[in-house]
Amino acid sequence: MKTVYARPKLLKEADFHYCPGCGHGIINRLLMEVIEEMDLQGDAICVAPAGCGMLLYNYFEIDVIESAHGRGAAVATGIKRVRPQNLVFSYQGDGDLAAIGTAEGFHAANRGENITVIFVNNGVYGMTGGQMAPTTLLDQVTTTTPTGRDAGLAGHPVRICEVFSQLDGTSYLERVAVNRPAAVVKAKKAIKKAFQRQVDGAGFSLVEILSPCPVNWKMGTLEACEWIDEVMVAHFPLGVFKEVPC
Amino acid sequence: MRQLMSGNAALGEAAVLSGCTHYFGYPITPQNEITEYMARRMPGAGGVFIQSESEIAAINMVLGASAAGARTMTSSSGPGMSLKQEGISYLVADELPAVIVNMVRGGPGMGSIAGAQSDYFQATRGGGHGDYRTVVLAPASVQELTEVVPMAFDLADKYRSPVIILGDGILGQMMEPVDFDGLVRPPDYDKSWALTGAKGRPAQSIYSLIFDVKLQEEKNWKLQRKFRLIEQDEVRYETYLVDDAEMIVVAYGIGARIARGAIKRLRDEGKKVGMIRPITLWPFPMKALRELAKSVTDFFVFELSAGQMVEDVRLALEGEGHIHFYGRPGGVVPMPVELYRIISRHYYQAHADGDRKQP
Ligand SMILES: Cc1ncc(C[n+]2csc(CCOP(=O)(O)OP(=O)(O)O)c2C)c(N)n1
Numbered sequence: 001m002k003t004v005y006a007r008p009k010l011l012k013e014a015d016f017h018y019c020p021g022c023g024h025g026i027i028n029r030l031l032m033e034v035i036e037e038m039d040l041q042g043d044a045i046c047v048a049p050a051g052c053g054m055l056l057y058n059y060f061e062i063d064v065i066e067s068a069h070g071r072g073a074a075v076a077t078g079i080k081r082v083r084p085q086n087l088v089f090s091y092q093g094d095g096d097l098a099a100i101g102t103a104e105g106f107h108a109a110n111r112g113e114n115i116t117v118i119f120v121n122n123g124v125y126g127m128t129g130g131q132m133a134p135t136t137l138l139d140q141v142t143t144t145t146p147t148g149r150d151a152g153l154a155g156h157p158v159r160i161c162e163v164f165s166q167l168d169g170t171s172y173l174e175r176v177a178v179n180r181p182a183a184v185v186k187a188k189k190a191i192k193k194a195f196q197r198q199v200d201g202a203g204f205s206l207v208e209i210l211s212p213c214p215v216n217w218k219m220g221t222l223e224a225c226e227w228i229d230e231v232m233v234a235h236f237p238l239g240v241f242k243e244v245p246c
Numbered sequence: 247m248r249q250l251m252s253g254n255a256a257l258g259e260a261a262v263l264s265g266c267t268h269y270f271g272y273p274i275t276p277q278n279e280i281t282e283y284m285a286r287r288m289p290g291a292g293g294v295f296i297q298s299e300s301e302i303a304a305i306n307m308v309l310g311a312s313a314a315g316a317r318t319m320t321s322s323s324g325p326g327m328s329l330k331q332e333g334i335s336y337l338v339a340d341e342l343p344a345v346i347v348n349m350v351r352g353g354p355g356m357g358s359i360a361g362a363q364s365d366y367f368q369a370t371r372g373g374g375h376g377d378y379r380t381v382v383l384a385p386a387s388v389q390e391l392t393e394v395v396p397m398a399f400d401l402a403d404k405y406r407s408p409v410i411i412l413g414d415g416i417l418g419q420m421m422e423p424v425d426f427d428g429l430v431r432p433p434d435y436d437k438s439w440a441l442t443g444a445k446g447r448p449a450q451s452i453y454s455l456i457f458d459v460k461l462q463e464e465k466n467w468k469l470q471r472k473f474r475l476i477e478q479d480e481v482r483y484e485t486y487l488v489d490d491a492e493m494i495v496v497a498y499g500i501g502a503r504i505a506r507g508a509i510k511r512l513r514d515e516g517k518k519v520g521m522i523r524p525i526t527l528w529p530f531p532m533k534a535l536r537e538l539a540k541s542v543t544d545f546f547v548f549e550l551s552a553g554q555m556v557e558d559v560r561l562a563l564e565g566e567g568h569i570h571f572y573g574r575p576g577g578v579v580p581m582p583v584e585l586y587r588i589i590s591r592h593y594y595q596a597h598a599d600g601d602r603k604q605p
């Protein structure tokens with residue numbers, strides 16, 4: 001019998017703590033699949049965030065350090081400057097990268113640090129119970145935008161790929177999603193490409209992943225997946241935003 | 247070879263000679279010369295220099311570099327030190343070595359850019375969130391930096407904890423002769439805990455999140471045991487003319503330099519005044535002070551602040567002795583003659599008081 005799918009060996013046997021329908025688990029699995037396929041287990045160092053991804057060391061069979069909220073790109077910079085031969089990536093939520101840690105992400109990108117940021121955009125602060133994130137859509141209801149996000153009060157949803165594409169230091173930026181099987185395959189390819197570019201020394205790469213958060217979106221799991229296609233993608237178009245030839 | 251150098255530059259050179267390979271910093275007066283020195287010096291020494299986008303970024307780059315096994319340092323002052331506190335708390339919790347320099351300026355807020363000693367509380371009480379302490383070293387001369395800097399890197403590696411060098415704007419910017427001939431690079435410690443990639447060993451991780459409060463308490467007690475060990479083994483201080491003293495000045499860093507000048511004048515007049523200069527502000531030389539209190543009744547605390555170390559002196563003396571205080575906050579630096587006059591007055595008063603308990 002032909003094996004078409006198996007649990008990646010680098011994904012520990014632990015149960016995920018993620019809520020039903022959450023995209024983090026899929027992204028965790030993709031990362032371990034890619035690192036396994038690229039045979040980078042002995043080189044990879046992951047910087048975990050404060051956020052729903054903070055327990056990555058419970059799931060990843062690679063070296064992991066936890067970062068303070070938002071500082072992942074700075075911590076990754078420190079590691080990479082000591083160990084340029086290692087694959088160093090930070091894993092960051094939208095609050096982590098696009099609010100409290102904007103400066104660190106922006107300047108790591110602008111310096112062209114040869115690191116990869118895996119940017120999980122679920123449109124809310126998952127970990128702290130579903131407050132507004134910088135990526136929350138206009139009119140989207142969260143616990144801190146009870147009547148929907150009002151641009152006059154809370155500004156506009158931040159498009160990180162578009163903003164970072166203006167920085168000369170960035171080498172590869174792509175936005176993908178993990179709401180459908182075909183999208184998941186694309187997301188995996190994007191992660192692989194970003195890691196390969198880091199291995200090749202191409203400079204800063206970032207993969208933004210639209211990821212369902214049904215519990216905080218107050219939706220069913222399928223509904224959340226559909227909402228990404230029907231609503232979220234309109235503001236956060238998928239695709240490659242930058243690919244500097246290397 | 248003796249050369250004339252500013253404290254800031256000498257500190258940078260001492261760091262390189264101590265094996266520091268990664269420096270991350272953000273400009274702030276009065277410590278810019280450290281950042282600038284490292285920018286010039288690091289590339290040639292095979293090290294890494296990054297001018298970070300903020301002090302928050304700098305301390306987190308330090309954390310990453312330390313986690314990857316490097317000897318690493320950052321430096322700042324006043325507002326920048328406040329921004330670093332979250333990162334320092336994480337360094338302690340993650341048990342990561344690092345050296346953090348604070349060339350103190352007058353506060354609060356933006357404060358002044360003149361040298362001051364107003365960050366004693368912040369440095370010695372932990373400074374960030376959580377239940378912790380960091381070793382705090384207070385050099386008093388440019389030459390002493392050549393001892394204190396390697397000591398800082400050594401203690402950081404030995405105890406796997408951040409160490410703070412608490413200087414001030416005067417020490418940073420004054421030029422003094424210095425030679426590095428006696429500087430011994432601290433030994434390399436086992437860093438098998440470092441994150442290097444799981445090659446030939448199981449994957450490992452560094453984190454401080456522990457949801458289970460019982461385990462979190464255990465982790466806290468483990469840190470506290472380390473702090474007790476440091477208190478027991480790492481206290482450093484210097485005494486000056488204490489043997490026959492009737493009054494002992496307690497001062498550190500640049501304050502101790504000023505006090506020395508004042509004490510010379512007092513001694514010229516036959517006034518029996520000596521000094522104890524804590525070199526480690528934490529751990530504070532508690533025992534040494536209590537020991538002195540067996541033969542001396544009057545302690546005169548002098549600080550370039552409104553009074554911070556004086557609290558540790560009180561704690562150390564446990565109600566023994568009389569504590570006098572003089573401080574100038576904000577960045578004002580009194581001349582030795584000013585301090586001499588104040589100490590004289592207190593010295594006479596102490597003698598006039600008939601109720602002094604004879605030890
Ligand atoms: C300095 C600081 N502020 C606030 C927090 C609390 N906090 C932890 S995670 C988080 C937000 C996480 O949201 P996001 O980055 O979007 O990731 P998600 O949980 O949605 O994956 C916040 C506010 C913290 N840990 N540290």
